[in-house]
Amino acid sequence: MSGARSLRLGLHLALAAVAAAWLATGQIALAQGTPPKPGPGPTPAAPMPDIKPHAPQPAQPGDAFGEEVQLPDRTIVYIKGHTNWDTAFDTLIDAFKSLNDYLAKQNIKPAGPYLTVYTETDDTGFSFQAGVIIAQPLANPPKGDIASGKAPAGKALKFVHRGSYDSMDTTYEAITNYLDDRNLEAQDLFIEEFATDPAKSDPNSLIINVYVPVK
Numbered sequence: 001m002s003g004a005r006s007l008r009l010g011l012h013l014a015l016a017a018v019a020a021a022w023l024a025t026g027q028i029a030l031a032q033g034t035p036p037k038p039g040p041g042p043t044p045a046a047p048m049p050d051i052k053p054h055a056p057q058p059a060q061p062g063d064a065f066g067e068e069v070q071l072p073d074r075t076i077v078y079i080k081g082h083t084n085w086d087t088a089f090d091t092l093i094d095a096f097k098s099l100n101d102y103l104a105k106q107n108i109k110p111a112g113p114y115l116t117v118y119t120e121t122d123d124t125g126f127s128f129q130a131g132v133i134i135a136q137p138l139a140n141p142p143k144g145d146i147a148s149g150k151a152p153a154g155k156a157l158k159f160v161h162r163g164s165y166d167s168m169d170t171t172y173e174a175i176t177n178y179l180d181d182r183n184l185e186a187q188d189l190f191i192e193e194f195a196t197d198p199a200k201s202d203p204n205s206l207i208i209n210v211y212v213p214v215k
Contacts (some may be wrong), residue, residue, distance in 0.1 A: 035104040036148055057162035057205070063167065064158040064209075071191075071211060074151040077103065078131030078144065090164040092116055093199055095130035100199075102146050103132070112142050113136040117152060152191055156211040157184075164204045175212065187213040 059065065077099055083091035096114050103110060111132025120127040131151065138148050160180075161171040179186060195207040 028060075059160065059162065062166050063159065063160040063162070065174075067191055067213070068160045069156055069159045071153045071156050073153050074133050075137050076115070076131035076133050076149065076151045077108075077138070077146060077148045078129040079145055080147070082127045083125050086128055087144070088126070089198075089203070092128070092130050096199055097133070098208075099132050099146065101129070101131075102142065103134075106138075108134060108138075113200060114193060115151065117189060117191050119189050142163075150191060152211075154213060156191070156213045159210040159212070161206075161208045161210055163206065165198075165206060165208075168208070168210075171210065173201060175210065179214075181210070185215045187215055188199070189213065 002195065066110050079098060081091065081095060099114075110132045114132050116131070117129040117131065118126050119129065134148075135152065157179075159175050161168055177182045178184075190207060190213070191211040193209040193211065195209055196205070
């Protein structure tokens with residue numbers, strides 16, 4: 001668990017530190033060097049870049065954070081894949097759209113939300129199962145990239161994230177701290193369940209339930 005989003009967060013912090021160091025070095029060099037000759041006139045200041053901070057939205061009353069739940073047995077149709085963190089959300093959206101197309105052709109309606117099961121992670125990306133819950137096992141299991149099976153079940157801790165997918169780094173840092181403070185050990189997978197349709201909702205206003213199975 002600690003190697004998943006926390007590594008991603010660490011990369012962001014490291015890049016920010018490097019950028020700050022380069023900026024400070026440039027400022028020192030300017031201060032110690034020969035002052036530049038006056039130019040013909042004042043140069044208009046460059047516009048500030050449009051930087052959007054990766055911060056989740058405030059929690060709402062009733063939002064779970066560490067609530068112990070029991071995940072029921074559920075059947076899902078899913079696509080396995082691997083992606084980099086930088087393209088993760090787009091990759092998942094494409095997978096969900098492919099599942100939608102498959103279910104529509106089979107005349108099957110989803111019986112629950114979209115979810116992502118993270119089966120392996122490292123500092124560059126992760127392996128996943130992007131799925132959607134269906135009411136019952138399929139009579140004719142799909143072939144190729146799409147498969148059907150059981151979603152993870154059993155005891156887990158529930159955490160609610162509000163905001164963009166990119167801002168989940170902060171949420172996962174808080175989850176890691178929560179587990180460490182209580183000496184809890186997570187299993188080798190975790191689940192994100194979209195309470196809002198990720199393909200149709202405002203990407204900055206997602207609601208994602210994070211389930212962390214514990215040992």
